[in-house]
Amino acid sequence: MEKFENLEMDKQQKILESAMKEFAEKGFEQASTNRIVKEAGIGKGMLFYYFNSKRDLYEYLLAYCMDIVVNEYFQLVDTSEADFIERLRHTAEVKMEVQAKHKYVFNFMGTFMLKKEEDLPAHLQKRYEELYRLGNALLYEGIDTSLFRNDIDTEKAFKLIRWSIEGYQNELLVRLEGQKMTEIDLDVYWQEFYEYLDILKKSFYKEGESGR
Amino acid sequence: MEKFENLEMDKQQKILESAMKEFAEKGFEQASTNRIVKEAGIGKGMLFYYFNSKRDLYEYLLAYCMDIVVNEYFQLVDTSEADFIERLRHTAEVKMEVQAKHKYVFNFMGTFMLKKEEDLPAHLQKRYEELYRLGNALLYEGIDTSLFRNDIDTEKAFKLIRWSIEGYQNELLVRLEGQKMTEIDLDVYWQEFYEYLDILKKSFYKEGESGR
DNA sequence: ACACCCATAGACCACCCTGGTCAACTAAGG
């Protein structure tokens, strides 16, 4: 795909974003190359000139996204933070920064991971498993379990906390849907997010350990 | 639709289930009447003989499901239970029973509520809003907030607990996917569910109030 | 000025699936 990679960056980005958006919203089968080229503002022919087929495009996107996730997201997460909830707070912040730069990467990866009905070529499969492993390590490696109350199973507490955070993020998504991303006041939602985290700390950590 | 309602119950059920499954999985637009009739084991013509159009079928299903949710689910929930977590436990049990009898009702309602891009005829819209109101009342009416620790916002605690439970249920769904519903040992999962609930009680309730 | 070349657009292809219709058939009841 050197053809594609010799384009000006702007155009590359436009095409990648259009394609990621379409695949993220519809999944591989239901995604339409017609819509992709229209959204990207290029002729139909070009898409098949750059990439040879819909499938190739999809796999190119997958590799591209995994690169970004590993190099621009995982790379920046501070794994020396031993406080589980703080670590999650930190990862949420980093993730948000990445998302500001690459709007549809997480959407695309998300729907890919959900409906993993597709069978990938071996090298992508391997790369994906590696990424999955890495992601888990990032969350759980080096966590200080002694912060948690003694009377609850920390494994279960981990999950409860993650589900809580996912729940908040999902609710936020539906609350904000339709609104322009540019200038909705994010700070107020971060504030709210932190309040939830504080409650989680008060609830799951030993008394006196929930201070920041 | 008297035509349809004069069929033997078995056949009605088969058709309704096929249709609910298809709509639940694909949404209204992407759902295929061809697949529905094949799955239901009837000729294409019959579907349009019973219901006049795809749209009509969809709205019939919606009314049908709302009836079931209200009369067979909401009706059975014990709203005298003032302990929030116990109430959720109870509703989960009732819901599971209903689901055993009407496999796709909740799936159908779920995807309907998610992508509510469709505009309904007024009477269905009204009925849906009523159902939504009722559902909320069922969760929050008559809850004894004094069970909760004083140092956390009960509104937020409500949400954290609901997100936690939804998280568990979702994880369970992916863990069990593909397995035959008939004889996977449900008890072991209920057990696990109760353990999570106990943790939530220990975490969010005042000390000494978490006993059953 | 000409020839070459590659980037580009979009009309076009064969194919597939769609919601919906309809003529033909069956079976029951009088």
Add this chain to the structure above:
DNA sequence: CCTTAGTTGACCAGGGTGGTCTATGGGTGT
């Protein structure tokens, strides 16, 4: 034997699919 209601699947026009190909620019070297 006629009527009527239930039932089927071939069929329809329309629209969307991934992918191809021809025609057109616009540059560059000569």
